[in-house]
Amino acid sequence: MDVTDVTGVTGVTVLDPTGERSPVERPLNDRLPSLAGRKVALLDISKARGDVFLDRFEELLRSRVDGVEVVRYGKPTFTKNAPIDLRQEIAVTCDVVIEALAD
Numbered sequence: 001m002d003v004t005d006v007t008g009v010t011g012v013t014v015l016d017p018t019g020e021r022s023p024v025e026r027p028l029n030d031r032l033p034s035l036a037g038r039k040v041a042l043l044d045i046s047k048a049r050g051d052v053f054l055d056r057f058e059e060l061l062r063s064r065v066d067g068v069e070v071v072r073y074g075k076p077t078f079t080k081n082a083p084i085d086l087r088q089e090i091a092v093t094c095d096v097v098i099e100a101l102a103d
Contacts, residue, residue: 032096037067041094043082044074050100057100 032038042058044050058070073090075082078101090097 035061035065035068035096038095039069039071039093041090041097042070042072043090043097043099044072045078045082045099045101046075047078047101054100057098 040061042054044054054072058072061068061070071094073086075086
């Protein structure tokens with residue numbers, strides 16, 4: 001279902017699963033025009049078979065995007081937010097992050 005956010009952009013509503021009582025409005029970042037030549041973080045949140053999904057995703061990404069650099073990261077557990085040091089490392093060293101969860 002399409003909805004319109006506060007900026008007037010039609011799209012989807014993204015809900016924060018962390019259970020905030022008063023969610024903070026967070027603007028979406030602009031999309032990159034291409035992943036070519038970019039550093040992409042693949043974050044495995046440690047759910048069953050997430051690694052299988054990311055293995056295949058990485059294979060497809062490398063075969064379809066010239067010059068993409070892929071770096072793999074993993075959360076210690078899916079039951080908690082990623083540790084702050086992990087989030088900071090990804091934010092500082094990568095251009096984009098793709099987070100996978102699977103069951």
